[in-house]
Amino acid sequence: MIKFFRKIRQKLLSENKFSKYLIYAIGEIILVVIGILIALGINNYNNKHLNKEEEQAILKSLNFEFRKNKKDVENVLSDYQDYLTSTKLLINLVGEKNEVLSSHNTDSLIERSISYYDYSPSQNVLSDLLSSGKLKLIRSDSLRLKLFQWSSLMSEKREDWDTLDDFLQNMFMPYLTKNASLKNIDSYGFLKWKEKSKLNPKTEQMFSDIEFENNLDNHAWSLTNYMITLENLNNTLDKIIEETSISK
Structure with a gap:
């Protein structure tokens, strides 16, 4: 094809038909430009098609991951409701x-009250x-916004978890260590001691101590605060799952 156009140009130049050659040259340039535009259009179409396919794969993966996260957070919320009830x-x-x-x-109530754990979604x-x-x-701008909200809530969750864990480890547990038998308490946990403490601790005395009541109150507050954040995460999960379930 290139040789064909070259022969036409040479013939026009040899016949000294410059005006016809100029028209031909312009026409050839137009054809080249049209060819480039067509190629770009095809390339853009292919890229859009590939991007759409990749987007669908992303939505499917997000939907799967966040459905699992929702199941997990609901289990955690159920456990935390038990911890709060015991407290x-x-x-x-x-x-x-x-x-x-x-x-x-x-002892069993105390064990259940402090058997908390952190929610760690995928x-x-x-x-x-x-x-x-x-x-x-x-x-979807809406979906991207919700994903950023999820990340923000996860940061908030980490802060609330640190508050809960810091109080229990540095305030409540030291109190229980001094005033109760951790062995008796842990006999209802995963240690499952078969025998009670031989020291016969006077656990009932704690229930006449204002410090014990304050520790329980602070613990109840920390549990509730953490649960509120988990509820917010759960609500955001619902919205993300809904949006990633819709075919775009």
Whole structure:
């Protein structure tokens, strides 16, 4: 084809038909430009098609990851409701007589109250999107905003967890270490001691101590504060799952 056009140019030049050659040259340039535009259009179409396919794969992966996270956070919230319930039962027992205290398994209630753990959702897909810059492939501004909200709430969750854990480890546990038998308490946890402490600790005395009540109150506050953040995460999970379930 190139040889064909070259022969036409040479013929026009040899016949000294410059005006016709100029028209021909302009026409040839126009054809080249049209060819380039067509090639660019095809390339853009292919890129958009590939980007759309990659976006669909991203949405599918996000949906799978966040569905798992939702199942996990609901289990954690259920456990934390149990921890809070046990803590409130203990607070209600403060100031009661020994006859009332003896009708409750206070060691078991304490063990349940302090058996907390942190919620650690999977974030592999989201982390990869943020580090690779592929988040821009998601066309939904609303979904991108919710993913950023999720990241912000995760930072808040870490702060609330640190508050909960710091108080228990540095305030409540030292108090229990001095005034209760951790062995008796742990017999209802994963240690499952078969025998109680031979030292016969006077656990019921704690229920006449204002410091014990204050520790329980602070612990209840920390548990509730953490649960509020988990609820916010759960609500955001619902929105992300909904948006990633819709075909774009």
